[in-house]
Amino acid sequence: MGEVVSHTISNDATEKLASILIYIELEKNEFLLKEGEISDLVYYVKRGLLRQFCYKNGKELTEHFACEENIFICLDSFFCRKPTHAAIEALEPTALYGIPYEPFMSLVRECGEISLMYCRIMEMMLTGIQKKIFEFQFETANERYQRFLKERPDIIQRVPLLHIASYLLMSPETLSRVRAGILNGSA
Secondary structure: OOOOOOOOOOHHHHHHHHOOOEEEEEOOOOEEEOOOOEOOEEEEEEEOEEEEEEEEOOEEEEEEEEEOOOEEOOHHHHHHOOEOOEEEEEOOOEEEEEEEHHHHHHHHHHOHHHHHHHHHHHHHHHHHHHHHHHHHHHOOHHHHHHHHHHHOHHHHOOOOHHHHHHHOOOOHHHHHHHHHHHHOOOO
């Protein structure tokens, strides 16, 4: 989850961080992480589009989309070192960088600049989660879709409507009615 954290670090800290990066390329529909695996990386998307989702009652429920310049992480699995309930799939050919858990935590302990960057990433993740919970508790289906259109125009044309409906906690039929209402001017 999350946009890029704007935080400048020194050349020395940048070199330390660069030394532990893992470059990953995925084809469309390829999995970065499967349910039951332990998430060992913080990810930064250089190019492409990923979807994080879980299975419930035989259905896929989309939790998050990440595209260019997004940082994301499977929080529970990464920090608790336990198998994830989620899967991450490339919706387009995707290039990303991974920052492995152990070397990253060592750098966080050793380098104040990286520690501060880490805190900023966690702040961004936690405030994003809180915002999503609040919005999804109190917004109507139409309000959720309108917000998604406004906040994620980079995603709307790139993701199948089935995944968007799942992310917005509505059925594909409800999403179709919401979109029809917008097109007809009744929203």
